[in-house]
Amino acid sequence: MRHIISLMMENEAGALSRIAGLFSARGYNIESLNVAPTEDASLSRMTIVTRGSDEVIEQITKQLNKLVDIVKVQDLSDGCHIERELMLVKVKATGEYREEMKRMADIFRGRIIDVADKTYTIELTGTGAKLDGFLEALDPAAILETVRTGASGIGRGDRVLKI
Amino acid sequence: MADTELTGAEIVVRCLAAEGVEHVFGYPGGAVLNIYDEIYKQDKFLHILVRHEQAAVHAADAYARSTGKVGVALVTSGPGATNAVTGIATAYMDSIPMVVITGQVPTPAIGMDAFQEVDTIGITRPCVKHNFLVKDVKDLAETMKKAFYIAATGRPGPVVVDIPKDVTQHLCAFHYPDSISMRSYNPTSKGHAGQIKRAVQMLLEAKRPVIYAGGGVILGDAAEQLIELARYLGFPVTNTLMGLGGYPSPDPLFLGMLGMHGTIEANMAMQHCDVLLAVGARFDDRVIGNPKHFQKEARKIIHIDVDPSSISKRVKVDVPIVGNVGQVLAELTKLAQAAGHGPDPESIKAWLAQIELWRSQDCLKYDRESAVIKPQFVIEKLYEVTGGDAYVTSDVGQHQMWAAQYYKFAKPRRWINSGGLGTMGFGLPAAMGVQMAHPGAPVACITGEGSIQMNIQELATCKQSNLPIKIILLNNGYLGMVRQWQEFFYEERYSESYVASLPDFVKLAEAYGHVGMKIEKPEDVEPALRKAFGEYKDQLVFLNFITDPRENVYPMIPAGKGLSEMILI
Numbered sequence: 001m002r003h004i005i006s007l008m009m010e011n012e013a014g015a016l017s018r019i020a021g022l023f024s025a026r027g028y029n030i031e032s033l034n035v036a037p038t039e040d041a042s043l044s045r046m047t048i049v050t051r052g053s054d055e056v057i058e059q060i061t062k063q064l065n066k067l068v069d070i071v072k073v074q075d076l077s078d079g080c081h082i083e084r085e086l087m088l089v090k091v092k093a094t095g096e097y098r099e100e101m102k103r104m105a106d107i108f109r110g111r112i113i114d115v116a117d118k119t120y121t122i123e124l125t126g127t128g129a130k131l132d133g134f135l136e137a138l139d140p141a142a143i144l145e146t147v148r149t150g151a152s153g154i155g156r157g158d159r160v161l162k163i
Numbered sequence: 164m165a166d167t168e169l170t171g172a173e174i175v176v177r178c179l180a181a182e183g184v185e186h187v188f189g190y191p192g193g194a195v196l197n198i199y200d201e202i203y204k205q206d207k208f209l210h211i212l213v214r215h216e217q218a219a220v221h222a223a224d225a226y227a228r229s230t231g232k233v234g235v236a237l238v239t240s241g242p243g244a245t246n247a248v249t250g251i252a253t254a255y256m257d258s259i260p261m262v263v264i265t266g267q268v269p270t271p272a273i274g275m276d277a278f279q280e281v282d283t284i285g286i287t288r289p290c291v292k293h294n295f296l297v298k299d300v301k302d303l304a305e306t307m308k309k310a311f312y313i314a315a316t317g318r319p320g321p322v323v324v325d326i327p328k329d330v331t332q333h334l335c336a337f338h339y340p341d342s343i344s345m346r347s348y349n350p351t352s353k354g355h356a357g358q359i360k361r362a363v364q365m366l367l368e369a370k371r372p373v374i375y376a377g378g379g380v381i382l383g384d385a386a387e388q389l390i391e392l393a394r395y396l397g398f399p400v401t402n403t404l405m406g407l408g409g410y411p412s413p414d415p416l417f418l419g420m421l422g423m424h425g426t427i428e429a430n431m432a433m434q435h436c437d438v439l440l441a442v443g444a445r446f447d448d449r450v451i452g453n454p455k456h457f458q459k460e461a462r463k464i465i466h467i468d469v470d471p472s473s474i475s476k477r478v479k480v481d482v483p484i485v486g487n488v489g490q491v492l493a494e495l496t497k498l499a500q501a502a503g504h505g506p507d508p509e510s511i512k513a514w515l516a517q518i519e520l521w522r523s524q525d526c527l528k529y530d531r532e533s534a535v536i537k538p539q540f541v542i543e544k545l546y547e548v549t550g551g552d553a554y555v556t557s558d559v560g561q562h563q564m565w566a567a568q569y570y571k572f573a574k575p576r577r578w579i580n581s582g583g584l585g586t587m588g589f590g591l592p593a594a595m596g597v598q599m600a601h602p603g604a605p606v607a608c609i610t611g612e613g614s615i616q617m618n619i620q621e622l623a624t625c626k627q628s629n630l631p632i633k634i635i636l637l638n639n640g641y642l643g644m645v646r647q648w649q650e651f652f653y654e655e656r657y658s659e660s661y662v663a664s665l666p667d668f669v670k671l672a673e674a675y676g677h678v679g680m681k682i683e684k685p686e687d688v689e690p691a692l693r694k695a696f697g698e699y700k701d702q703l704v705f706l707n708f709i710t711d712p713r714e715n716v717y718p719m720i721p722a723g724k725g726l727s728e729m730i731l732i
């Protein structure tokens with residue numbers, strides 16, 4: 001099953017490689033991973049999307065908790081949560097594409113954030129499925145480049161990951 | 164008044180002294196010269212110069228295993244650090260508390276492919292509990308404090324502190340923290356009260372109970388609490404290879420070691436019990452064999468471990484108790500005693516009778532009339548001659564298993580071996596660490612002619628440091644454990660398992676300034692041992708026992724098979 005795991009870790013050099021190393025050494029898979037500092041500069045927050053049986057996910061959370069740099073781990077999939085991912089897509093904007101791309105961006109509530117003679121760059125946020133849907137809706141010949149952040153997640157309502 | 168400032172090298176030495184370190188095992192080199200200069204000037208701890216960094220780490224590791232204190236090793240950057248890696252991984256697999264200080268090239272040179280630069284943090288990351296690169300002398304003292312704290316608490320393990328050379332020169336006021344607290348690291352020690360209650364109820368209702376006790380009992384110094392609980396309940400106990408000595412072997416409730424080379428009574432009891440109390444043991448593949456086969460029998464499992472990730476890793480358990488073994492066992496005993504009734508005596512009696520039936524197959528029998536020396540015989544004689552009270556280290560192979568099976572360990576921290584990584588070359592340096600920690604105590608290193616050659620250079624260290632170790636070489640002329648697998652599973656194709664061109668070990672021992680003996684007849688075994696532990700008590704004696712080259716370790720569970728599928732003699 002797909003799980004989205006959120007964690008807080010000390011903002012120390014090498015902390016990220018400990019996590020990446022753990023996943024590769026134990027053969028866990030990482031679908032996506034993103035990390036950035038939080039409002040408290042000494043802490044980073046990471047979101048990992050992984051897949052595995054219940055036993056594997058249990059081991060993953062236990063092994064993550066065991067890493068000395070990790071302060072807190074939460075499997076967001078255990079409860080209600082929200083996921084968002086950011087994607088930037090560079091598309092052709094010549095000929096009839098110029099109008100079509102603008103229309104598609106509007107439909108998916110994307111924004112064109114860079115306009116050039118021959119290209120647009122569209123910014124889109126949403127769940128992974130929505131981003132996939134957008135790419136599928138575009139004419140593949142029009143897509144020049146895509147970049148995605150991987151999912152970030154947060155619990156709904158009172159569910160807070162804080163130390 | 165401003166504090167006087169110390170160099171990083173001085174700070175390292177002061178930290179070690181503040182931690183009460185008495186022995187450091189190491190080998191110098193460019194990146195640690197400043198630290199060595201400070202070692203020269205101090206008298207708080209003794210530095211033991213080894214002949215290979217791997218040996219320094221094994222010695223520090225065994226020092227920790229035999230005392231419970233944190234072992235300390237010191238090596239230089241680059242090749243010093245890479246040579247140390249096998250030792251670090253060995254300690255990691257067996258959860259041994261240790262601090263390894265590695266030198267590093269100066270901070271401005273890091274990443275420049277500098278002379279003797281390796282990414283020590285990167286290389287050791289998968290085989291340490293934690294590691295630190297100290298980039299600023301201001302962080303040095305606190306980092307050292309953290310290193311010792313992390314190594315010794317929770318599930319113990321090795322911690323590497325990588326110190327660039329310039330940091331050992333930089334100046335800083337020295338303050339060693341008395342204690343440390345880390346928001347990201349808080350090991351649990353007290354078990355969950357509700358789970359403990361459930362466990363007691365389960366134990367009291369057991370009809371066919373077994374206590375399966377592992378290295379955690381030794382690491383947690385909980386032998387006393389284990390004995391108390393087992394005796395109060397009258398439950399049989401089996402030990403893993405790492406748990407030996409955690410329950411006294413001569414005790415009638417003791418089933419011997421379980422697992423791949425475990426006894427019939429231990430393996431059958433483990434397979435057929437209805438309630439299993441696992442104490443500081445991790446359901447290793449060498450212990451339960453095939454987990455599917457193990458799970459075919461219905462049983463309830465209670466598992467005590469400080470490390471939550473050890474629980475339900477290979478086998479799903481019913482009552483997980485995360486906590487320190489000693490505390491949890493004491494709590495279990497207290498509650499069991501308060502219950503006012505023990506387990507059903509009739510059921511337990513019938514179960515123990517069944518166990519005696521298994522035991523009566525005498526699975527550790529061997530040919531005592533043999534005209535060639537049987538390795539098992541040597542271990543039995545060693546047990547007799549040392550009164551069962553020696554510190555015994557071992558290398559890896561058949562001799563290791565015979566040591567585990569035939570030396571009846573009665574006390575914890577007396578059996579020192581590499582179980583998890585299975586590192587040949589561990590035995591001799593381990594004996595050095597043990598002998599340093601226990602001067603005057605009898606220390607035997609049981610080894611094979613393959614293993615001993617992996618760190619044979621340490622005979623020089625033993626000479627320099629006057630370590631009167633007794634090397635018990637069970638010389639079968641084969642990489643015996645490999646040969647046994649080839650006999651059983653590869654139709655006797657003995658590919659590269661014959662050790663040709665063996666040195667004359669007696670001359671070799673003498674060349675290093677020690678006593679050497681070659682023993683070829685069974686009747687000479689005991690006199691040679693008596694001489695070694697008597698007349699030559701104060702010297703290193705290298706006893707080369709020429710043993711039966713075809714002897715195998717029995718029982719044996721083939722890899723991937725279940726506990727009741729043993730190959731018997």
Ligand SMILES: Cc1cc2nc3c(=O)[nH]c(=O)nc-3n(C[C@H](O)[C@H](O)[C@H](O)COP(=O)(O)OP(=O)(O)OC[C@H]3O[C@@H](n4cnc5c(N)ncnc54)[C@H](O)[C@@H]3O)c2cc1C
Binds near residue numbers: 257403443445564
């Ligand atoms: C050639 C060879 C053959 C082998 N054959 C066998 C065999 O037949 N039988 C056998 O048993 N082994 C055998 N082994 C060893 C095997 O590979 C494992 O190393 C061993 O079984 C593990 O022992 P353990 O389960 O006691 O765990 P250990 O590795 O000792 O782990 C200790 C456990 O206790 C926990 N712990 C530590 N401290 C505490 C504390 N204070 N409180 C609570 N929990 C704590 C840890 O978290 C860990 O889970 C063999 C090895 C070799 C090299």
Ligand SMILES: Cc1ncc(C[n+]2csc(CCOP(=O)(O)OP(=O)(O)O)c2C)c(N)n1
Binds near residue numbers: 561614
């Ligand atoms: C460093 C290392 N290399 C290889 C092995 C694989 N191995 C396990 S036992 C063994 C044979 C050991 O031979 P010896 O020391 O003579 O002991 P014996 O089995 O004959 O008692 C080997 C090669 C190992 N455990 N460690």
Ligand SMILES: [Mg+2]
Binds near residue numbers: 613
């Ligand atoms: Mg051999």
